[in-house]
Amino acid sequence: MSAFRPGRRATRWQPSQALCLVTDAALCGPRGVLAVVDAAVRGGVGMVQLREKSLDSRDFLERARALKSLLAGTGVPLLINDRLDIALLCGADGVHVGQRDVSVDDVRRWLPGAIVGLSIESVAQLAVLPDDVDYLGASPVFATSTKADAAPALGLHGLAALRAATDLPLVAIGGIQAGNAAEVLRHGADGLAVVSAICAADDPQAAAARLHAFLPAGREPR
Ligand SMILES: Cc1ncc(COP(=O)(O)OP(=O)(O)O)c(N)n1
Ligand SMILES: Cc1ncsc1CCOP(=O)(O)O
Ligand SMILES: [Mg+2]
Numbered sequence: 001m002s003a004f005r006p007g008r009r010a011t012r013w014q015p016s017q018a019l020c021l022v023t024d025a026a027l028c029g030p031r032g033v034l035a036v037v038d039a040a041v042r043g044g045v046g047m048v049q050l051r052e053k054s055l056d057s058r059d060f061l062e063r064a065r066a067l068k069s070l071l072a073g074t075g076v077p078l079l080i081n082d083r084l085d086i087a088l089l090c091g092a093d094g095v096h097v098g099q100r101d102v103s104v105d106d107v108r109r110w111l112p113g114a115i116v117g118l119s120i121e122s123v124a125q126l127a128v129l130p131d132d133v134d135y136l137g138a139s140p141v142f143a144t145s146t147k148a149d150a151a152p153a154l155g156l157h158g159l160a161a162l163r164a165a166t167d168l169p170l171v172a173i174g175g176i177q178a179g180n181a182a183e184v185l186r187h188g189a190d191g192l193a194v195v196s197a198i199c200a201a202d203d204p205q206a207a208a209a210r211l212h213a214f215l216p217a218g219r220e221p222r
Contacts (some may be wrong), residue, residue: 012094012115013135013169017047017077018191018215019208020171024051024146027199033063034070036204041076043208047115049096049193051081064090077115084110096137104130121151122158123165137193138162140174141184146195150174156187163188178207181214191215 021040028036037048050067052060064080068090071078077093080086084102087095094115095107107116108130119139120126140150141159153174154162162170172189177197184192192211201207 010132011134011169012113013117013171013191015190015216016075017115018171019045019212020047020049020173020191020193021045021198021208022049022051022081022173022193022195024195024199025055027146027196034066036199037067038070039203039205040198040208041071041074043198043205044212045076045198045208047077047079047191049079049081049117050092051195057086060086061089064092068092079115079117087111087114094134098139099125104133108132117171120162121154123161126162126165129166129168133168135169135171135191136162136166138170138172138189141172141189142175142180144175144196147174156183159184159189160187176211178210178214181211185214185216 021037023033025033048071050064064086068078079094079096080092081096082101084095084107088110095111096117097104097107098119104116104118115134117135117137118133119137121139138154138159141154143153144150159172169190170188171191171193172184173193176184176192176194181192194211197211198204198207
């Protein structure tokens with residue numbers, strides 16, 4: 001299991017957030033993103049990342065505010081993918097950025113108390129880690145058709161190499177589903193981030209509960 005222990009390094013990431021839903025509106029289909037998130041949280045999702053690649057800024061912000069309201073009182077933080085401006089305007093709990101997005105340092109300057117996640121695609125990228133990042137998105141562990149421009153898959157050995165090289169919480173993403181979740185955790189992930197395994201599921205609550213069951217310290221479904 002993972003080498004990460006809460007308190008070992010300053011981080012705002014908590015084990016209760018270990019199952020992360022990254023949204024994809026197209027995969028949610030006519031049910032809509034809000035209904036899928038609501039079901040997923042009932043199933044045990046402990047962190048939600050709103051990822052919108054084709055909405056204009058006004059619609060993105062409107063969806064972010066609606067999600068923030070939906071999650072109020074659940075204890076489940078809302079992170080915004082890529083967009084510091086949207087995070088600021090909707091009062092999000094955090095931001096997830098990749099290697100070519102707005103920097104962690106810039107996010108931190110505007111959101112000092114937020115949860116900030118950074119994608120990591122290789123051990124080499126750990127050499128230039130910003131000071132105040134809360135978790136790393138190990139990306140992608142397996143091949144995925146959800147993200148067309150994903151880096152080459154790390155594989156389980158690549159994930160284990162990241163684990164050996166950092167104490168930061170590692171949230172694995174890319175091709176993760178119930179059939180490989182146990183192996184991913186065994187190779188050092190602290191958390192699982194999924195898109196299609198929940199967004200494309202017929203029953204997102206049941207899909208989330210299935211994944212949640214693999215986690216040692218997941219939050220209780222509400
Ligand atoms: C938890 C998590 N890990 C990695 C990513 C990928 O972020 P990025 O590399 O910036 O790619 P996009 O998501 O912006 O396409 C993520 N979103 N979440
Ligand atoms: C957003 C993202 N970042 C790296 S892989 C990925 C997509 C993961 O989608 P899925 O869980 O459907 O493989
Ligand atoms: Mg990005």
